[in-house]
Amino acid sequence: MDRRSFLKKTGVASLAVVAGGAIPLNSIAEAARSAARPTRREAMLAVVVSRIVPHQRDVLKRETGETAKSLARQIAADEALRASTDRVLGELSKSSKAAYGRGFLDLIPDQQLILMERAQNSVDFQVLVYNVLTDYYKRPTVWKALGYDGPMNDRAHPMGGYLNKGYDKLGW
């Protein structure tokens, strides 16, 4: 895969879209519709995301739903990303039917994990993991829950930072 298609296919480009706020109106409409009634893709994404970042604490669990929604929005705005994600979800549905005779969403978590582990070697799966992680771990709520305070300086507090705030005190 060359760099350009790498950037197009992966989080770097999709994060640029999110960071720039350049989400087309039709995807907002789609997201609004889906907020009322999740599509099959959204339902599957929500489960897959929660298996990729399986934190246990409530606040962290809740945020996986936000990442799933954010991915759905990115997918709506990016054809290549949609195709790549759908290939992963399609593969999981297919292998679920073949292995257990049921849809992926009807499996217990351990079975879902087994199928995801089998699927993990595809480029598409790796792209999905990358996109999920970079979306999820950039969330301020997640930062806070992990104990990360961020830079402590921003435009309003240019002289923030950790100077005089324990950057040099290990305590053990």
Add this chain to the structure above:
Amino acid sequence: MAKFPLNEPVDVCVIGTGAGGGNVMRELCTAGVKVVALEAGPRFVPYRDFVNDELVMFNRTAWLDPVLPAGPDQTASPIWLAKGVGGTTIHWSAVSLRLQSHEFKARTTYGDIAGTTLVDWPITLEEMLPYYKLAEKYLGVTGRVQPFPIGNTNFLVMKKGADALGLHAHPSYLAINARGAYDKRPMCVQCGFCDTGCSTMAKWSTLYEAIPKAEATGNLDLRPQCMALRITTDAKGQAHSVVYAGPDGKHHEQRARVVVIACNSIQTPRLLLISESAQFPHGLANGSGQVGKNYTRHMSGAVWGLFPKPVEAFKGITFAGIIEDFNVNRPKERGFAAGFHFETIMMGPTRLCTFAQPGSEISTPWARGLWGEAVRELMDNYTHTAGMWIVGEDMPQERNGVTLHSTRKDQYGLPVPVVYFADHENDKKMRQYAWARGREIFQAAGAFKTYESPPWPSAHNMGTCRMGIDPGKSVVNQHGQAHQVKNLFIADGSVFPTSGAENPTLTISALAIRQAHYIVASMKKHEL
């Protein structure tokens, strides 16, 4: 700041405004030389445009024009360089080390290692020392012209392990105002975002040190968003002009007595190869056939440790500490030539989650990123994680390097660069050894789990237009002057004949300063 008429001849045209270009400009302009500088990227305003967000800053300032990977060890994205006034000194982490004496004599010290193109530098540490000292003064390097920083908690963990093993960890040599204001720039606030662009300007960059000083002389006309497309030559085979695309895409031609290329180790050889002509059928200044070859990027990798007690390594200067014990050459004892350093490293959660164990999106096609329980364990311990980066000398090999893609073109219609890279056996052995020592250090400090990261997209890029005495085997002489084209100079990392084990930018800066002094002297003597 000067504005010279477009398309009128000027003394020197400098292409690229990073570590090499910025230092050259400062020295030329303060000596009274009129300079036009062309920079492909925009001019950022630190307090306005630099935000403490790793992904936003990457997308804003990185060189995202296509650069294709090739070779057995290819990473999904071969390089990490910046595009903007200041070049990659926007992103850099400011570790500022001198190469060691034996590294300037790599071929003599390491011998004839099969598969390498090891050579000695045409210059010694003694000759470099005055320029290192000047560069350290401009950059404000700690431990040289400013006090050493106070190590952060990440450093204290490294030190704990090092002390237990009889090694020596100490705060690093950094171009950061770690202990007080310096050169009219403020003291660092220890925000921990060194490698995203420093909004307070406490970390040195040519963007707000060398370039404003050059502009203040009235001798510099810096033109952002101007991409050099080709260098033309006259009937005598001397550099005549630089053809470039302006911000509106229109082409201009800048004539100059002297042309200095400082586009970094990927874009400089690319520009030379693109600038082929009947006189220079294999690329400008490429009589030796060495343009684009002998690319080095340092043997790199990382080690992370999870600890039972909090570290909060994200607080403070990212590369606060260093262990120098391993930078020696002990081939008999260790089974590989040359040496390496450990330097503290930390990332925000957004990057650590994918960089600790990168998948194919960041690393090689067969790499698998962490997910599920594995990523949960790492990230639940985010505040209890310490990190060390490994930076060592890699072996120059002729096949590693930059070529032009035969069909693909970029947005300017120029052939896209292809970067081929494969580790030498020596690099692989050194990495295995370094990972093992890194694990020991963190285990000695009490880590209950360690991770080893492979190299990431390359931030240190060297070689590709190596300097040397023999015009048949090198591209430029010891002043960075092209053997074949006397009024053409190269001022960036591409002139390194070998990589040394030290982060390259201080050496790039010292060489650029030395080169500028040579240009000024040569102009005075009418030799240029």
